[in-house]
Amino acid sequence: xxxxxxxxxxxxxxxxxxxxxxxxxxxxxxxxxxxxxxxxxxxxxxxxxxxxxxxxxxxxxxxxxxxxxxxxxxxxxxxxxxxxxxxxxxxxxxxxxxxxxxxxxxxxxxxxxxxxxxxxxxxxxxxxxxxxxxxxxxxxxxxxxxxxxxxxxxxxxxxxxxxxxxxxxxxxxxxxxxxxxxxxxxxxxxxxxxxxxxxxxxxxxxxxxxxxxxxxxxxxxxxxxxxxxxxxxxxxxxxxxxxxxxxxxxxxxxxxxxxxxxxxxxxxxxxxxxxxxxxxxxxxxxxxxxxxxxxxxxxxxxxxxxxxxxxxxxxxxxxxxxxxxxxxxxxxxxxxxxxxxxxxxxxxxxxxxxxxxxxxxxxxxxxxxxxxxxxxxxxxxxxxxxxxxxxxxxxxxxxxxxxxxxxxxxxxxxxxxxxxxxxxxxxxxxxxxxxxxxxxxxxxxxxxxxxxxxxxxxxxxxxxxxxxx
Numbered sequence: 001x002x003x004x005x006x007x008x009x010x011x012x013x014x015x016x017x018x019x020x021x022x023x024x025x026x027x028x029x030x031x032x033x034x035x036x037x038x039x040x041x042x043x044x045x046x047x048x049x050x051x052x053x054x055x056x057x058x059x060x061x062x063x064x065x066x067x068x069x070x071x072x073x074x075x076x077x078x079x080x081x082x083x084x085x086x087x088x089x090x091x092x093x094x095x096x097x098x099x100x101x102x103x104x105x106x107x108x109x110x111x112x113x114x115x116x117x118x119x120x121x122x123x124x125x126x127x128x129x130x131x132x133x134x135x136x137x138x139x140x141x142x143x144x145x146x147x148x149x150x151x152x153x154x155x156x157x158x159x160x161x162x163x164x165x166x167x168x169x170x171x172x173x174x175x176x177x178x179x180x181x182x183x184x185x186x187x188x189x190x191x192x193x194x195x196x197x198x199x200x201x202x203x204x205x206x207x208x209x210x211x212x213x214x215x216x217x218x219x220x221x222x223x224x225x226x227x228x229x230x231x232x233x234x235x236x237x238x239x240x241x242x243x244x245x246x247x248x249x250x251x252x253x254x255x256x257x258x259x260x261x262x263x264x265x266x267x268x269x270x271x272x273x274x275x276x277x278x279x280x281x282x283x284x285x286x287x288x289x290x291x292x293x294x295x296x297x298x299x300x301x302x303x304x305x306x307x308x309x310x311x312x313x314x315x316x317x318x319x320x321x322x323x324x325x326x327x328x329x330x331x332x333x334x335x336x337x338x339x340x341x342x343x344x345x346x347x348x349x350x351x352x353x354x355x356x357x358x359x360x361x362x363x364x365x366x367x368x369x370x371x372x373x374x375x376x377x378x379x380x381x382x383x384x385x386x387x388x389x390x391x392x393x394x395x396x397x398x399x400x401x402x403x404x405x406x407x408x409x410x411x412x413x414x415x416x417x418x419x420x421x422x423x424x425x426x427x428x429x430x431x432x433x434x435x436x437x438x439x440x441x442x443x444x445x446x447x448x449x450x451x452x453x454x455x456x457x458x459x460x461x462x463x464x465x466x467x468x469x
Contacts, residue, residue, distance in 0.1 A: 002072045003043030011112035012041055019343045023302050026187040026267055029339045030095065033115075035076075038122040041115045042071035048106045052329045053116060057104035059452040060087045064101060064116055071119055076126040083123055088159040089198065089451060091128070092152070092181060094121025096190050097448045098292075104329030128197070136205050137165040143465050146171060146228040148215050148407070151179025152447045153438025154234035155202070156454030157461070162207050164462060169208040169228070171219065176268075177209050179236060181447070183261045186296050188303070188339075192268065216407030229468070230433050230461045233413075233421065234454060237439035238403035243288065243395055247356030252363035254278050256293050256396035263300050280306035284389050286366060287311040288353060289396030292338070297394045299340030309345035310388065316373050317349040352380065356393065365389045399444040418443060426460025427453070435461055 003009075014031040016022065022029045033041065045068035053064045063082055070079035083090055094117055105113035127133045143166055147158045150172040158168045176182060178195040203209065213219055224231050240255045242248070259278045266272055280301035287297045290313030301309045318335040326333050341347065350371050357365040370384035401419035402408070414422045414430040420443055421429055421436040428435050437457035438450040 002045045002047055002069050003040075006043040006072075007046045007107045007111070007114075009040070009044055011044065011115060012037060013115065014118060016339050016342070022188065022339075023299075023343050026263075026303060028095075028191050029188050032125075033118060033122065035122065035126075038115075038119065039072055039074065042068040042119055044107060044114050045069065045072070046107050046114075052104040052106060053101040053114075056329050057101035059100070059446070059449045060093075060455075062086045062101070062120070064119075067123065068114065068116075068119060071123065076123060077130070077132060079123045080127045080132060083120060087120070087451070088156055088455070089152070090120040090124035091194050091198065092190065093448050093451070094118065094124055095194075096185060098446065100331055100448075103332055109328050133201055134204060137163055139165045140167065140206075141165040143167065143229040144169070144227065145461060145465075146224050146231045147234060148172075148231065149179060149234035149236060149438070149440075150174075150177035150199075150209065150211075151234060151236050151438065152181060152450040153236075153440075153454035153457070154179065154232070155181075155198075156451040157232050157234060157437055157458045158207050158454075159202060160455050160458035161461060162202070162205055166462075166465070167206070169210060171210045171213050171215050173212065173214045175212055177211060183264050184257060184293075186260060186300055187264065187267050188299060189296070192264070216410060221407055221411050225433075229465055230435060232427075232457050232461060233408065233429070233434065233436040233440055234438045234457075235402060235440055237399040237401055237420075237444045239400050239419075240395065241397040241400050243353060243397065245353055245355050247358055247363065250356050250358040250363040251361055252391060253356055253393045254395070256287070256289065256297050256394045259394050260293070260296055260300060263304075278392070280304040280309075280392055282307050283391035285309045285392045285394065286388060286390040287394045287396055289313065289398065290315065290347070290349070291396065291398065293398075294394075294396035295338040295340045297396055298345045299338075299343060301392075301394075302340070302344050306392075311345060311347045312351040312353075312368070312388075313347070313349050314352050314371060314378065315349060350378075352378070354385070356390075357387065363390055363393055366393065399439070401443060402440045426463060427457035428460055428464065433464070435464075 014033050016029045047065045051065045067079045099117040101116045102113040145161050145166050145168050147154045147170045150170050158170050162168045177199045182195045262278050285301045285306045287294045294311050298309050322332050351368050352371050355367045356363050366388045370381040371378040411431050416422045421440050427437050435457045437453040
């Protein structure tokens with residue numbers, strides 16, 4: 001049993017490095033608790049009869065109360081074994097997951113939730129420190145599976161298939177594996193050494209990574225069909241939502257992901273072509289979009305030495321507390337401040353962009369208008385137009401679906417109304433032996449949901465292969 005009445009103890013978060021220090025580099029901002037502090041925090045778990053954190057909050061269905069109990073008892077290795085059954089990558093979810101498990105924690109209903117995300121991270125760090133994660137499947141099967149894309153869904157599918165002994169090859173068009181984990185998420189949120197460490201373990205366990213390969217162009221689908229028994233498509237939702245307003249063609253208006261990828265490449269030692277460089281040094285930066293990607297742009301621009309950073313959002317500002325129609329244990333739709341928001345910059349809600357203003361072919365400002373919301377619809381406030389100076393504009397308004405892919409088009413995959421790949425419950429597409437998972441199927445979502453979907457696809461592939469002669 002965890003600590004009796006432990007839920008009455010105060011929650012302790014690891015916190016961040018001081019903002020004035022962390023904006024000077026791209027090192028991880030979040031600190032860690034000591035093992036003893038983590039054990040004390042795990043003791044706050046109530047071991048509820050109906051653990052909403054496990055059944056409602058966690059897309060991976062992590063067995064959270066039992067993991068907390070094992071940590072409290074100091075049985076770290078046992079907690080690791082239990083956690084890895086449902087979550088192949090706690091080192092990622094323990095750092096970048098928004099923790100829907102914690103927002104549905106019963107201890108948080110009238111107090112502060114248990115530090116579940118930090119517990120996952122601590123358990124996984126223990127596993128790495130004590131060499132408990134290097135393992136190969138006991139038996140190798142003859143069947144081969146190709147996974148296209150090495151983001152969270154692709155890595156999860158590959159990991160689960162390899163555990164069962166299938167021979168897995170992962171293809172990716174980037175230089176290194178990791179997808180959004182490596183190229184999209186800034187280093188101050190996720191250290192790329194963690195991605196290298198994980199993919200290195202996967203290689204040791206027998207997974208083959210073929211990077212710098214564009215499937216459908218460098219490698220034909222027929223080649224895959226001849227050499228693999230199943231194919232899993234995990235190439236994400238890469239088509240960004242655009243903003244078609246006058247002045248969109250001006251230099252200095254870019255998609256957010258292009259900006260974030262370039263900074264990650266720069267941190268990885270790549271030389272950036274000066275003519276294609278997207279940088280915020282000394283500029284007035286405006287980020288359009290209020291989500292995590294926009295927040296990542298804000299934090300990156302501050303570290304690059306932007307003169308100012310403004311993040312605007314067309315939606316209204318969420319309330320500070322749950323609204324009556326948003327009860328526990330649903331995800332709370334409240335205003336949030338990320339580590340980047342706590343570093344600087346400003347935010348404005350209910351702002352719509354009417355046009356980009358230019359000078360000699362480059363953006364120099366924006367014409368905007370305030371909007372009002374009623375019944376789910378917005379309308380412009382009369383006489384509320386205003387202009388914002390801007391030297392760099394970053395569009396962080398989400399994604400509309402998978403980017404155009406020659407492989408998907410050449411084999412005639414059926415798409416849904418939103419342009420995502422249509423699959424059944426096993427994540428098999430309308431083409432026999434071809435599966436898909438992650439954002440390419442669901443649309444833009446959380447890393448933790450992509451991991452869960454990759455695992456679902458892996459189980460579907462196993463059932464498919466086991467049913468074949």
